[in-house]
Amino acid sequence: MKLRLSRAQIACGLAVAAVLATPLPGLVFAEEPQPAAATDPCDSAGLADGNVDDANCLTVTVTLAQPPALGAESAVTIDVVTRSHNQDVDLQVELPAGLEWTDAPGDLSVTTAPSTVPMDRGKRHQARGAKSVSQDVPWRLTGTVKAMLAGPAEIKAVAASASDQAQGSTFLTVDATQSTSGITVSSANTVAPITAPATRSNLLWPHKSAGPAAGSTTPTPKTACVTGTWNYVEHTGYTRVTPNASVTALDTDAGGTTTVLATGLTDGDGRFRLCFDNKDTGDTGNGGQDVSVRLSTVNQHWIIQHEKTKKPFDFVTATKANVKNGTTADFGALQPGAIEMMRGVEAFDTLNSGWNFTPGDCWDDNDTQCRQGKINWAPDSKTCCFYNLQEDAAYIDGSGPDTPIMVLHEHGHGLMDDIYDDAFPPVTNCNPHSLAAGSSLTCAWTEAWPTYWGIMVSGDQFYRWPDGRRLDIENHSWGTVMPGRVWQDGDRVEGRVAGALLDLSDNATNEKADTCYEDPRGPLWTTFLNHRSNTFAEFWQHRAQDGYDVGPNMLSCLHFNTIEYGSYAKPSLMANGDFEKGTAAWAVTGGSVGTWTSYRPHEGTWFSWMGGNGVVNTDTTTQQVTIPAGVRSASLTFYLRVVSREAPGTPDDKFTVQVTANGQTSTLATWTSAETTPNYTMRTVDLTTYAGSQVELKFVSTEDAGAQTDFLLDTVELITR
Known part of the structure; x- marks a missing residue:
């Protein structure tokens, strides 16, 4: 059963056992009996394990039947597994010159190219392919390798999806008579x-x-x-x-x-x-x-x-x-x-x-x-x-x-x-995370600063991955498109924060809109050194406290990176969009706004947990809002996470965004139980056509009598420009 506790009861620190044993005033049960949260192994409570950058919903392992002696062959197995419900995965398997494919894994295509990496010894054999992988349907490939040269060797597989990258390797030392697993290091x-x-x-x-x-x-x-x-x-x-x-x-x-x-x-x-x-x-x-x-x-x-x-x-x-x-x-x-x-x-x-x-x-x-x-x-x-x-x-x-x-x-x-x-900083909604996608204010800051520092050290504006992919951190702005997706906007996107820091401290010669420059080891570094900023917004406040430039020109460079502070700031038209005031400004059915231990919020402590029943049920979270006339755009953004016990690919349970204006209701966007996500994901709905109208904005979850699906909603904003 999913218990929905009032804000006052949470503040009193009621034990779960006491809640279950004694009905208390103000304790609100869901309209229908509900099972416990559909536990997702990708769920992560920030940095609870003490590891930054550790979580990943995608894994790849490479298994060698036995290390082949020089001239001998051995079977190799590659397993790609996702703990999310569905991911389109690109796979690349690499062999050094000391090994060759005698039977390539699966239907991967094989090429050979020169390599400058010392361990590759002059060339690299690459096998590539792609496939849709789900939690219940992993991807297993088998092939055969032959040892061609004595010495150390690595078989490496890199799997990449839109949100994750993982790599797995197996190492061996080839010998003329008896090869061994691993690589021995001498004292x-x-x-x-x-x-x-x-x-x-x-x-x-x-x-x-x-x-x-x-x-x-x-x-x-x-x-x-x-x-x-x-x-x-x-x-x-x-x-x-x-x-x-x-x-x-x-x-x-x-x-x-x-x-x-x-x-x-x-x-x-x-x-x-x-x-x-x-x-x-x-x-x-x-x-x-x-x-x-x-x-x-x-x-x-x-x-x-x-x-x-x-x-x-x-x-x-x-x-x-x-x-x-x-x-x-x-x-x-x-x-x-x-x-x-x-x-x-x-x-x-x-x-x-x-x-x-x-x-x-x-x-x-x-x-x-x-x-x-x-x-x-x-x-x-x-x-x-x-x-x-x-x-x-x-x-x-x-x-x-x-x-x-x-x-x-x-x-x-x-x-x-x-x-x-x-x-x-107490990081939330960060495992996994992506350079171009929204995460949280704390995640974006704690991931952006190390990336920015690395770029300044190396002088290379690209973040480069082991499989050869790269992402330009500097040359992106409003509406920038990258293969397969569009950059998301704001200071919850680590690539935007890193890009803003880079524009503030580069030589301002490669972008017309970049008119900012200061010594990267000067004001930016001094503020970082002397304050403990938890977010980029806090860092900007600390920069102002230190007496450094936060004026129009600097703000314009942030704006170029879709971060709107100062005169560029656009307040959200949504009241209590982070739910930190409970149900204030919202009309809620199903007791869906609260705070629970089964799931974490996107930010703060309160969020809307819709669905989660496993029976025929509808939950709604609704607010009235007026969109001013004459605006060029009106964008509704929110963070949504979908966790389901439905069979992979089953779209039976739904989450919709509805708008009612002038007595007519329209469904503008829909997500289903087939579209599970390992973390909160930024979603955007265009409401520009409703400029000049008072509308009823409604989030609706519907479940059938099948398995449970949880729709977690938080950080709702409506920004006009």
Whole structure:
């Protein structure tokens, strides 16, 4: 039974058991006996699990029957599952050069293309296809792969729908006789000489050291030095230098004892030079130290650590024996010796770019003791992609470093959590979320800021996904159309908020309507640093409090991104559209307005829960409103979530939007039990034709005698322009 409690009763904190045991004054039952909520596994109470970006209603798994030895074959199975009721899914399955399809999965089409990603070893085999997937009808494909090259390999599948993206991988190490699952990481990974000249990956921001200088860099008659450079090959195929990596000079004696001789960090060109006392007391009769160099993905400000051991990845050179006094041992230009380790060093360098952009001596310049940013990764990790608020650490999967914006975005959540002193905003309606679709005020802000920060760090206005798709965050405005959908509007859309921040701080040369520019590390950053804004609207208020420009020109740039503040603000014609005043201004049947624990609201605490009976029933939520004459447009927007126990694709239960004007009733929009959604979704209905009229706006849910469908309604607005 669905209980509808009055606002006063909720405030009294009545226990459910007491409510059921004793009928109380003011307790309102639904018109018909109703079952409990149709629990949707995609439902998420914000950040209850402490993970930001973790929830997803779409999953894809890759299963290999057994790791094939070199020249052998093995069956591979790909399973695509949705916990929503229906999603149109595009699937891409990738093999590196070390594997080939002998039987492609299902009816996917296969192509082969060159690849610059080191793990692909020169080329990538791609199998692509699309299918409609439902909760009860998953998509399973089988195929056969053959091992062509020895070494590490990844079979990766990426599934994407309009609202979700998921990827799954399986990793293996191919051997001539006995292949193994996974990729083994050594505690002392090998190094090798670079094979191409190395350059910096990001020239936008000047190098900023992440630690103190290494000390003496000139050998004396009683000292010696080591030098070299540390590099990696990034996913684009270019060789890059690695600044701010930890470097340790080691002496290993004949008995196996290792002594630290000197420590420091690589400079802005990835170069290191460490000097040390060269008297080797550990080996009798030997002259100088027996020196090797250890390079690590760690410094005091950030670390790329193994997701299981929580230790950085170390790379150790061969030993140069008996280095002479007064000399410098040059270890040359080095890079990881194993292709599977390139990604870990690339992730480290990606955060180095973020460090160079971020003002101050800590990620949070107000800190007196700096917090170390943490990224959990492994070359065969399948954990992706989120930030854990309890661990103060992000998680990315094995191929995650190939997508720098994703690394920056997840670390950006940590940056916000650090600057907010662990008072992360109470996020709602965010799992899953989409750049171009409405979510909630808190979700849009907490997702937009990390995206904006990542874009400013990288200088790339596109958000790029692992399967090659991309979305332009900057060049969109009112009515922008993207493949398959239209951008939604307002400050509940994270892409709009990120675009507004970007327009405020870019060079204002690529869009005629963008006339704003300020140093991204100036006013915008200062306000972010000194306030704990829960939404973009709060951030804008805090910006005004700080005395920064919130005038007409700045407001026009927000308006270009469909965010209407100040003189552009358009008040909603709906009264109590968020239901936070209960049924005030609404005529309600079925006791459909209230607050419950079975479902969460879109925002706030109150919402309208219509339907949910599982018997023949009609619920209505109605309000009278006058639409002024002479307006150019009148748009009704609301957030609707549909959860149903009907069989997938069954449209028997309905939610309609009706308007009555001049005695005539029209149904303007309909959603059914076949159109379930994992979260509240912004819906828009055009009411422009009713300008100059007083109308009755009615939301109606109708159920048949079949299974239960819940229609959850919240955040109703009517905006005229």
